[in-house]
Amino acid sequence: MKELVRMEGIEKRFPGVHALKNARFDLQSGEVHALMGENGAGKSTMMKILSGVYTRDGGTIEVDGRPVGFDGPGAAQDAGVGIIHQELSLMNDLTAAQNIFIGREPRRRFGRLDEAALNSQAADIFSQMNLDLDPRTPVHQMTIAKQQMVEIAKALSYRSHILVMDEPTAALNDAEIADLFTIIRTLRSEGAGIIYISHKMDELKQIADRVTIMRDGETVGTVPAADTPINEIIQMMVGRSLSDSALELADFEHDNVALEVNGLTRGHEIRDVSFKVHKGEILGFAGLMGAGRTEVARAIFGADPRDSGTLMIHGKQVDIKSPRDAVAAGIGYLSEDRKHFGLATGMDVRANIVMTNLKQFSSSLGVLDEAAMQATAQDYIERLGIRTPSDRQEVRLLSGGNQQKVVIAKWLLRDCEVLIFDEPTRGIDVGAKAEIYKLLIELAAQGRAIIVISSELPEVLRISHRVAVMCEGRLTGILDRQDATQESIMKLATLTMREPSTNKRAAQ
Amino acid sequence: QDKLYIPMISKGFQHQFWQAVKAGADQAAEEFGVEVTFEGPDSEAQVDRQIDMLAAALAKSPDAIGFAALDSQAAIPLLRKANEAGIPIVAFDSGVASDIPVSTATTDNSAAAALAADKMAEFIGGAGQVAVIAHDQTSSTGVDRRDGFVNRIADTYPDIEVVTIQYGAGDQLQSTEIAKSILTANPELKGIFGTNEGSAIGVVNGVRESGAKDIVIIGFDSGAAQKEAIRSGLMVGAITQNPVGIGYETVKAAVLTIKGESVPEVIDTGFYYYDANNIDDPEIAAVLYD
Amino acid sequence: MTSVNTEARPGLFSKLVASGAHQKLLAFASLVILLVGFTLASPNFMQVSNIIAILQATSVNGVLAVAATLVIITGGIDLSVGTLMTFTAVMAGVVLTNLGLPLPLGVIAAIGAGAFCGFCSGSFVAKMKIPPFIATLGMMLILKGLSLVISGTRPIYFNDTPGFDLISNGSLIGMLIPSLPIPNGVLILFLVAGATAYILSRTVLGRYCFALGSNEESVRLSGVNTDWWKIAIYSLAGAIVGIGGLLIASRLNSAQPALGLGYELEAIAAVVIGGTSLSGGRGTILGTLIGALIMAVLINGLRILSVAQEWQTVVTGAIIILAVYADMVRRKKSA
């Protein structure tokens, strides 16, 4: 074992934010070193400094025992540091293979490209990853999960001996996570060092050797993963212990249907989906990547056109053609892709929070009431613990998890009767996650109907009254809370249906 | 179908001057029972656009073509083509440096501008600073008028200095701003010559807006605003061509050529100096347009 | 939980930096440098009458640039401002001169025609999903042609509408303060700019302007009728261009149907020099005003110096690049 990385006394300031205060970190060869901390603790910033994206304001970095100061990502790559960024950063118009090898494409003479070699090399990486993806697929046609896999493939292709993974599994399902872990273990056995950032606590025990915990830009400590209880790690992260008590779900009104979806169909993505959500109920939606859950949500919300199918709200049929109609009918939707669909990232926190509801803050002439907007924004910042220097901070400067909270705030403010949360806790830290669960349950208890789409089965199981499971665009079954287990869900999630009649029965 | 067809490819069509040429051509068309179309590029810089127009006109196998060349050399290959196809060309407004055109109906722009210089000298008393706001830096009418004016001053009036020449693209607003800056920069200025309608009106506006007194303005061409300025005394006088005559004579020469009759090589449509005194004389009024 | 910034207590300067106020202060720099430079270079430059001439030269382009700013903040672009200006002037001419109706109706006609054409462009963009560049390029050509058609390719004079020329050339301020005969056109520019700045920063319309430019899809998914708002913004921009049409018609006391081509690039240049981003989401009216002034000062100054016209063009090009470069450097420093 030799030391690959040592970072000491790292300082980083952004306007209004002291992001890193005397932070430290080290990485040995042949280990997976997890970096944990609440949203905004400084994990991504630390790693961006290591990989040459940001320059540090203070401190020292040694790579392979030599002090370094990378002046750009290229220099870090040359020194063997590879990184998978938290935010997807792919070239959407290029194919998977073209993305992976950007800057290193196989060439013939005179700068001509060797596309065949490019595609076959990419295919090789995919097969190592056990990933079924045509290297010629343009990125913009892929789901977020597939895009994440391409990012991973790209990082792997560098064969770096120091590999940073910033929340690589946030968009992945269990099967893909398992594949990723296999890859990580192989890399580790070959002597590489992996820095692993995640908010999924259960992954720690599976993959990490050591854990370093950060809080408020400082390094709290480093502990061995195997013999440190999760609770202790959480306590180090949040500075207090969280009660792990089971969440109390209030009963819902079984005879009061809030939203009824009948025969929803759109191309091959959604095939004849029917279900009901009741007032006060949380209906979980489970399924494998690409099962069509997001598509169903978007179709209900009017974000995409439907081929057929009817929607009823409180027993009355509604005709939803656009998100505006949906919001007017009392349906809210939090997209799984906050960067593209959830936020105006160039605008400040305040503007984003009030975006769904400007009418409430304007006079009849359309003049805005800044003071009221500020008060409201401040209120949500406190309620959800959004970590931001002020409500005037641009959202793009917040950490990923805090951005997610801004999206939630904006829909809480709109106060819809039916709320669809698509991957609401993606990239959210444990502490905040628990708060969001509490919030969802509270919202349900107040009489709202809630749909939660999540790829984390434990999450679905914890907070759902019932669990709807999808596979290949069909609803393959709805399980009651007492019947829902990881096993029963996975069975339905992999159930390729042939007979539509079975589908109907299952949907009852 | 038997009606003769004569497309006119002009240097422009938006200026009032060209509308007057068109009016003359239409008048002749009516009189001789022929069909005339009138077309020209947006700006006098667009030599190639004019060539495209000429090419499209040729494709219509017309009986003759009226042509006001932006650059006479550039058009020669196409004119040759027309010649080979037996389509007579009548040049108008400005000549073509070639013997292909059977006739040319034109104004002698240098001579016209020289007359403007004489008038300028007369009204400023033979000494002092003057400026020119020209409508184009590269087209032949722009260059001829600028040089005609400047050369006459240089040759004949040693005490007059042309302090600056600027170009306003014949755009009224641009010429207005230019006139104002010239007045600011040259407090001693005594007169300004505007080389076409837009330039001249720009000078008038500029002098009016800046409140400068006793500036002698000599214009070119006519148009309602320019006539009004002359009547009110703001503009001393202007040179006018005979645009209606140019249009009329062009079509007439084309018709005669088609009929096999001979036409003069050059039809000098003439130019005139007009001011408040003679503006309403019948022979002047006939060559002015609104 | 949110203990950010407990330790960092910024001083006044860094506060200013964070609020971006210094940027606006610094944005004057290029303008000031030009003013000082020209004043030193020519004694004729810094005179009240010349400053007024510069302001007046800014008025039309300034109004067009204000309109263009709105559209550019939404992430669009408006190439039709120049010929739309002409079209609205012609409409005023038709109403006032050809139909002989009273002045207020002419004003309404110009502004209404502007708003209507903006509505059309906006609909092309929002409803037909035509890229703004193409939608407004098409409109630019359509309006150019229509102005000629409607006017019969002839200027329309406003001789029968007494007072029309006062819209731009009169001076209310001069009546009150005789030593400061600032023409109404300039006053109108500042009023239009002030009103638009207010709309941008204080109203729902302004908010959506920025939001659309920032991330249209996320705004749509927030349940906002983005199409409608976009059309509203283009319509407002069109109405403002209508005011520009009145200004130029009044200044020339006529509607010149062939005018306007090329004014769009000048307006857009003013907007960008003023710091508004062509990719949308950010921009200020104050910046646009400064941008328009920079262009006007530059051209005026070079003319006053009697720089040969071809060199004027060269210098203008170079200074546009330099002004924006200076702005970039400033921002980078402050970021």
Add this chain to the structure above:
Amino acid sequence: MTSVNTEARPGLFSKLVASGAHQKLLAFASLVILLVGFTLASPNFMQVSNIIAILQATSVNGVLAVAATLVIITGGIDLSVGTLMTFTAVMAGVVLTNLGLPLPLGVIAAIGAGAFCGFCSGSFVAKMKIPPFIATLGMMLILKGLSLVISGTRPIYFNDTPGFDLISNGSLIGMLIPSLPIPNGVLILFLVAGATAYILSRTVLGRYCFALGSNEESVRLSGVNTDWWKIAIYSLAGAIVGIGGLLIASRLNSAQPALGLGYELEAIAAVVIGGTSLSGGRGTILGTLIGALIMAVLINGLRILSVAQEWQTVVTGAIIILAVYADMVRRKKSA
């Protein structure tokens, strides 16, 4: 090992759809409709000589549009193509006529001057971080002025360089097939387009073109020297414009120093009508060629029909909007 696509075996049609080939086939639709329409409307339209006239009218704008396509795919825009074309023509004139050097040097001068100016624009954009709109607007003005300065505001004729006019007006094809006297200018357009299409799809430069337009930051984070590549792309575009300069100079047998303003919008229109996105990342040269042809056919056809000039403008504007709209609808359907 890589068992991609085992399960999904698409039919021929869906394969075509997936490959986007149908889109390119369909992109001809607007063009074909125009051609058929004009042929029916006028017997003079569909003649070999008129088709050749159309192609020749396309040649210069086509070459400029090809150059603009490169820049637009990177997510930039090039407003300087028109005056750069003029500038390169003037440079050829200086070398051939004023200095009396032999023809090949004139060709090199034009293309070299183009590449050099492209290099400057590219450096402004990449190194000085000036938005492409402003960098190339500045260049447009600088080059406009310099063309006048260098030429002494007079056209430069190529009378002393025999054969210069053959570059564009001669016909190699016509020498082989006398009934098909397609001018060399058209041939050159197709060669330039072919070469550029090859570069775009088959070389590293082309790859970075698309990559930069897609997500520049991500390319940079992958360790690519984005600045360098961007400059290379602008330089290549400039060199292509230089070929356009030779074409127009040869066609007019002269370098006209005042030409070129406004050509940039036409070139960009051709690019966008051809389906290239102004936000970068996607586009094809074939589309650009079709776009340029659509514009040329439209204008020629309206002239052949003797439509009044002001109405020509109106119709052109409307058809540009419609052509792009048709393309949008098609894409939406096929998406």
